[in-house]
Amino acid sequence: MDAIQWRKLGKIFDPTQHNLPNDCVQFAQSPQSLVFDDFVRIYFSTRTKDKSNGKYLSHIAFVDMQKNMREVIRVSDKTVIPLGGLGCFDEHGIFPMSVVRHGDAVYGYTCGWNRRISVSVDTAIGLAISRDDGLTFQRIGDGPVLASSLREPCLIGDGFVKIIGDMFHMWYIFGIGWKIYSAEAPPDRTYKIGHVVSNDGINWTKNEAQQIIADRLGRDESQALPTVISIDGRYHMFFCYRQSFDFRNSRDRGYRIGHAYTDDLVNWTRADQHLVLDVTPGDWDSDMVCYPNVFECNDRVYLLYNGNEFGRYGFGLAVLEK
């Protein structure tokens, strides 16, 4: 197989240059594309501060871009989906939301965040449906469609859904546990990528802790944000991976983009021995590259991703070189 090569096109969206809804000022994380006839809508997670305690709350917003992927048409000017109610799984943030068309609707799979006491957070995956072409989304219920279970004890999130044939496939992450690595630092989590299928996009059958992507960095590798695309008849997954602790400020331990491929949607071969998309010294993505999303537009395959500080100052784009 020819190696996957991406050519960087630079940062294409900076949240600090726009007025965003929900009093959000920084962060445009985990860009997720929805292609229309004459523009591309990119959802992302941006942040405001919780007035009660100064902690972050992540909200979904979007930007519509010309199909040349250079000019911004507009950013969302109202709430795309409100946060969950008191005590709900998505009360303290939605990050990310992955979108997929299903008939006339757009299904949004949310990763909802809620704060805990002994550890910082737990997450689960919810479903919200849009009937207005993705301007606003309504939850199907207050609770999640995919949550922790017997052998996936915590941190279910990052659901990416693709409809293949008449089946819904979801690639997502599950936490395998929290660990205290250093007395000075709060507990850190480790998560891995799993796969579930469904007939209706609502009821999912889990395989219980079946990690589908082999570790490169050992058991303490955290894998996140899978995105899957078919290129020349073969399914490719891009994701990001890092060490589970001291990854925020140590460049060598931070996020990099991973890659795997499969022909049967079951057995994945990891193929990122050579870096898929490396950091660029001196640039906006000099320390980390993370949160990939791949999509096709005008016969090109693009990769959206975040750079330094997990996307505090926006996201960029790369194009597949064939």
Place this chain on the structure above:
Amino acid sequence: MAQWKKLGKVFTPQEVEGRSWLREFAQAPATLVFDGFVRVYFSCRPPADENGQYISYSAFVDLDYADRFKVKYVSKQPILSLGGLGEFDEFGTYPVSVIRDGDEVRAYYAGWTRCESVPFNVAIGMAISRDGGETFTKLGNGPVLSYSPDEPFILGGPKIRRFNDTWYLWYIAGRKWKMFEGRAEPVYKIRMASSSDGIRWTKVNKDLIENRIEEDEAQASPDVIYASGRYHMFFCYRRSTNYRCKENGYRIGYASSTNLTDWVRDDAKAGIDVSENEWDAEMVSYPHVFELNGATYLAYLGNQVGRHGFGLAALDGRLE
């Protein structure tokens, strides 16, 4: 109409010595009948921490039924360890419901975690004993029944039963958190799921018991028994706010069904109420019905939801 004849309080946790994890509370009794004694599982607590917060453990007491349910033995250790960092049962395993399955005993329990905006969340776990119910091993470190679109939080109070080769789990699911005088109070309703193996569950996704005293009535402890050709459910219910007093506190309710999913509530048939001024004068709650030597008994909690132990009552008449 059947009435429960009270036999008094039979277990007082404050009387047990030498167990730092068992200082007070003996909540949500659940039984396993042995030859010569009845093992009653309950949930208890060590003293609260410096912030006034509790953790809860589950344990058991063996009662000698030939000698007026005298305490024979109290487990030396909790039957389950608390969960690890960030797991659903890190701060409590309460309550527990047990059932025999061949040579094994299965326990379904509610695990407690602590949250920031509300005090806690709960999900249902499962564990198996191969030594007759003395010690249990968790099947996994996550829950066996967790949150879903219509059951967003607080999945607790499991009651496990098996009828006609199918496993049934009755439990409660949180409906909303209600802010009252600066405190978040959960509203929960009685729900049910069924399973062919007791591990993969299909939720019925409906409230089984209609509300009677208010829309936000909290319902708990749905304990089901089969008798005289129908299913009988005893449960408890209370007002959503100001319920820590005699007027609004827990009472025991009753419903019956012929098909396990459609229930007709008729609290007049519960056959038990608070006493004038005894240990169960303020509330009666967390009913558990069991059969022993041809008789039917009810284990239940009194004041302060079992802080000072649980009592028994014997059925006078028949469940019909």
